[in-house]
Amino acid sequence: MDRQDIYAKLKERGVALPNVAAPAAAYAMCVQSGNFAYLSGHLARKDGQVWVGKFGATLMTEEGNGAARSLAIDLLAMLHAHLRNLNRVKRIVKLTSFVNSTADFTGQHLVTNGASELFADVFGESGKHARSAFGVSQISLGACVEIELVVEVACGSDRT
Structure with a gap:
């Protein structure tokens, strides 16, 4: 079954893909092996800067949901830059989320839902993925959330 064009879905939802960021250290932002693309961890950004904060101390769960959603958009932008066509995505396979949080914060899954819900909304059944959401004591540059994706x-330009 042919699904709706991913770019049309993004436009309907008011989502514009941003410019992709360069790696902050010695790694590639996206590596493809066979039919799988592995996207390095992306840091949450707000107003063009790293979104700094810690859940359970300086940030609320709802803010984190928005941070994770914006991260999903950044990941789509990186995937577009790599593939040149998001319609080539067959499935979002695995999402791993690192949530900068205090020892007593237990809403990592709710923060991560911001990304998971966007992928499911845009890709339908193919956007539903395996997932892990970890609470960590610190993320590079003090970011509140980091997400990586498989x-x-x-192959090629077909959408099957």
């Missing part, structure tokens, strides 16, 4: 892609 995606199955179609």
